[in-house]
Amino acid sequence: MSLANRYSAGEHRFGMVIDIDKCTGCGGCTVACMSENNVGVLYDETDKIRSITWMRVYQVDNGKPFPETQVAFFPRPCLHCEGSHGHHTPCVSVCPATATDYDPQTGIVSQIPTRCIGCRYCVGACPYHARYFNWFDTPWPAGLERPLNPAVAPRMRGVVEKCTFCYHRYQRAKNKAFLGGGKVEEMDYQTACTEACPSGAITFGDLKNPNHKVAQLAQSPECFRLLERLGTNNKVYYRTTREWVRRLADNYLKDEKPGQVAAS
Amino acid sequence: MDDSKFWPQGVTRCKPGAFIAWMVVCLGLLGWAGLSAFLCIFKGLNQTNMNDYFAFGVWIVVDLAIIALGAGAFFTGFMTYVLRRDELKNIINAAVIIGFICYSGAILMLGIDIGQPARGWFGFWHANVHSMLTEVMFCITTYLIVLIVEFIPLILENRQINKVPDLAFFAHHLHRIMIVFAATGTFLSFFHQGSLGGMFGVLYARPFAYRAGIVIWPWTFFLFILSAIASGPSFTTLIVMLTEKVSGRKLTTHKVKMLMGKISAYLLSFYLVLKIADTLYWANVTLPKMGVTFGDLYAGGPYGTYLVWLELGLFGVVPALLLLQRRVRESYGLMALAMVLNCCGAVMNRFVFTIQPLAIPVLPFEKFVGYLPSWQEWGISAGVIAYGLIVFSLAYRYLPVFPQEVELNKG
Numbered sequence: 001m002s003l004a005n006r007y008s009a010g011e012h013r014f015g016m017v018i019d020i021d022k023c024t025g026c027g028g029c030t031v032a033c034m035s036e037n038n039v040g041v042l043y044d045e046t047d048k049i050r051s052i053t054w055m056r057v058y059q060v061d062n063g064k065p066f067p068e069t070q071v072a073f074f075p076r077p078c079l080h081c082e083g084s085h086g087h088h089t090p091c092v093s094v095c096p097a098t099a100t101d102y103d104p105q106t107g108i109v110s111q112i113p114t115r116c117i118g119c120r121y122c123v124g125a126c127p128y129h130a131r132y133f134n135w136f137d138t139p140w141p142a143g144l145e146r147p148l149n150p151a152v153a154p155r156m157r158g159v160v161e162k163c164t165f166c167y168h169r170y171q172r173a174k175n176k177a178f179l180g181g182g183k184v185e186e187m188d189y190q191t192a193c194t195e196a197c198p199s200g201a202i203t204f205g206d207l208k209n210p211n212h213k214v215a216q217l218a219q220s221p222e223c224f225r226l227l228e229r230l231g232t233n234n235k236v237y238y239r240t241t242r243e244w245v246r247r248l249a250d251n252y253l254k255d256e257k258p259g260q261v262a263a264s
Numbered sequence: 265m266d267d268s269k270f271w272p273q274g275v276t277r278c279k280p281g282a283f284i285a286w287m288v289v290c291l292g293l294l295g296w297a298g299l300s301a302f303l304c305i306f307k308g309l310n311q312t313n314m315n316d317y318f319a320f321g322v323w324i325v326v327d328l329a330i331i332a333l334g335a336g337a338f339f340t341g342f343m344t345y346v347l348r349r350d351e352l353k354n355i356i357n358a359a360v361i362i363g364f365i366c367y368s369g370a371i372l373m374l375g376i377d378i379g380q381p382a383r384g385w386f387g388f389w390h391a392n393v394h395s396m397l398t399e400v401m402f403c404i405t406t407y408l409i410v411l412i413v414e415f416i417p418l419i420l421e422n423r424q425i426n427k428v429p430d431l432a433f434f435a436h437h438l439h440r441i442m443i444v445f446a447a448t449g450t451f452l453s454f455f456h457q458g459s460l461g462g463m464f465g466v467l468y469a470r471p472f473a474y475r476a477g478i479v480i481w482p483w484t485f486f487l488f489i490l491s492a493i494a495s496g497p498s499f500t501t502l503i504v505m506l507t508e509k510v511s512g513r514k515l516t517t518h519k520v521k522m523l524m525g526k527i528s529a530y531l532l533s534f535y536l537v538l539k540i541a542d543t544l545y546w547a548n549v550t551l552p553k554m555g556v557t558f559g560d561l562y563a564g565g566p567y568g569t570y571l572v573w574l575e576l577g578l579f580g581v582v583p584a585l586l587l588l589q590r591r592v593r594e595s596y597g598l599m600a601l602a603m604v605l606n607c608c609g610a611v612m613n614r615f616v617f618t619i620q621p622l623a624i625p626v627l628p629f630e631k632f633v634g635y636l637p638s639w640q641e642w643g644i645s646a647g648v649i650a651y652g653l654i655v656f657s658l659a660y661r662y663l664p665v666f667p668q669e670v671e672l673n674k675g
Binding site: 049050058060074081087088090092093094095096097098099115116117118119120121123124125126127128129131132133134135136137156157158159160226227229230231232247248249250251252253256261 | 308309310314315316317319320377378379380383384386387389390391392394395396397398400401463466467468469470471552553554555556557560621622626627628629630633
């Protein structure tokens with residue numbers, strides 16, 4: 001199926017291609033994301049199952065002893081699933097208060113913290129652990145309010161938050177295009193993690209625009225998506241040439257091979 | 265202190281001192297819950313041991329379990345008022361009170377469980393019609409109103425309140441139109457019991473929970489309804505039996521209890537046939553399509569296949585086979601045992617659906633994370649049980665809950 005046909009009608013489908021073979025696991029994307037989106041630092045950041053990391057970098061290895069050990073990294077933002085074969089986006093369809101939404105124009109899954117009641121049903125529905133609940137009040141010690149990004153509202157305790165593909169940057173790009181009388185160009189709208197990656201492992205753009213680099217890269221046979229066979233039909237593609245890395249991206253029965261199974 | 269003039273006509277109750285001592289114990293548990301609730305509201309849900317891997321914890325398990333067990337209210341109401349099984353009038357009051365306790369307790373608990381309790385009404389205001397949880401919120405709230413309406417005539421039948429002519433008139437006439445509320449309650453309950461099951465069955469990105477289905481309803485929608493109406497009557501009967509043991513008085517004839525047992529037996533058997541078929545289809549068709557085997561899901565962590573044998577075997581097939589036999593239903597002890605097993609099955613099913621889907625990692629490189637509730641979580645859970653004990657004890661002491669009690673305890 002062609003890339004554009006994977007998604008429903010709508011002007012854009014913003015997405016990413018993350019080249020795992022280029023990622024060094026430096027965490028620059030995570031830091032840039034936290035800074036850009038006003039994700040605070042909790043008193044105990046060692047409690048990783050309660051801390052907030054919109055862009056989380058997973059480290060994986062091939063399970064072999066030295067000297068055959070190989071390591072790879074899966075940077076994981078929100079994958080902005082669209083759902084397929086009659087399914088909705090996993091998290092959007094379950095929210096009782098419409099606090100999360102699938103934008104039909106951009107394909108971006110939004111989150112409205114001021115409407116979220118904190119039931120955490122969406123957290124349970126997401127298989128990627130891309131949704132985070134604010135278990136604590138984020139402390140903002142004196143002085144730390146100064147680098148806050150005025151375009152993004154900090155969240156309160158008791159609500160869910162997640163990566164928005166830096167949607168505020170898209171709004172800014174649209175404003176700029178409107179004032180300039182042009183269109184939003186590829187480089188006008190780039191996420192903070194994409195810009196921060198020192199090895200250029202992340203490519204961001206419109207998957208529906210054949211002129212965008214992301215749309216060209218995503219069609220490569222070396223590209224795949226996480227848990228593709230569940231039918232989440234997300235918009236974050238990963239690329240690797242290593243078979244063992246690819247096998248870690250989905251669940252397979254013993255006799256199955258990556259790339260040979262369809263979404264359920 | 266003598267409160268006997270408030271007791272129902274012709275019955276005796278324990279001495280006020282003993283009753284007060286019992287209330288103090290319950291209020292102690294309620295105090296623990298109050299402290300826990302205060303901490304959770306003012307300090308946040310960091311007071312629990314829930315986390316982003318265990319977004320649902322013991323509260324949701326208790327919540328789902330008591331809503332299932334409280335189903336005795338609507339189903340007994342349906343049998344009594346709609347299907348006209350008159351002998352069930354002897355137990356319907358108890359069923360309504362238990363239902364009221366279970367539903368109001370669940371709603372109170374959910375108020376603490378959500379991160380922003382003050383926004384609880386957003387589910388109605390910004391309702392998402394695609395969400396099973398929206399449907400649950402609408403139906404359990406409206407059904408609680410129905411339960412309150414069903415409970416009011418009983419409260420007004422208190423010996424002293426009933427002396428007020430207008431209130432007695434109101435209670436009498438409310439009773440006469442109870443079929444309307446019983447039918448409304450049945451409709452609402454069927455849907456939210458189903459939607460609670462649907463909540464998990466629709467999680468298509470969580471292989472443990474996901475189930476195929478019909479149109480928009482996964483099979484869990486229907487299975488949750490069936491398991492609730494199979495265990496609800498058993499739970500109601502068990503509470504009546506427990507009250508009989510504690511008070512030392514006969515409250516209903518054994519024939520009424522046997523009928524409740526028979527209802528449970530047939531419904532549980534029907535449920536089990538479908539549940540086993542669903543489990544086999546899920547294990548052999550649904551899971552392999554997702555690249556997962558049945559064994560994979562039970563391999564990590566403390567959740568082994570023993571849970572399946574417990575839920576479907578010891579707490580499923582065994583009580584069904586026991587309750588199907590008239591000899592067992594005739595025996596007070598054996599029927600009680602079978603009913604306990606039946607209720608354990610419903611609780612276990614809710615536990616399995618709430619905890620396991622979230623505990624089992626879906627991404628191959630994710631790890632299993634453990635979870636044990638904090639004392640605050642146990643406190644709230646214990647508080648709901650204490651609340652139930654208080655309401656039921658007060659109702660039993662002061663309201664004519666059991667129409668057969670006077671006659672059965674003559675002499």
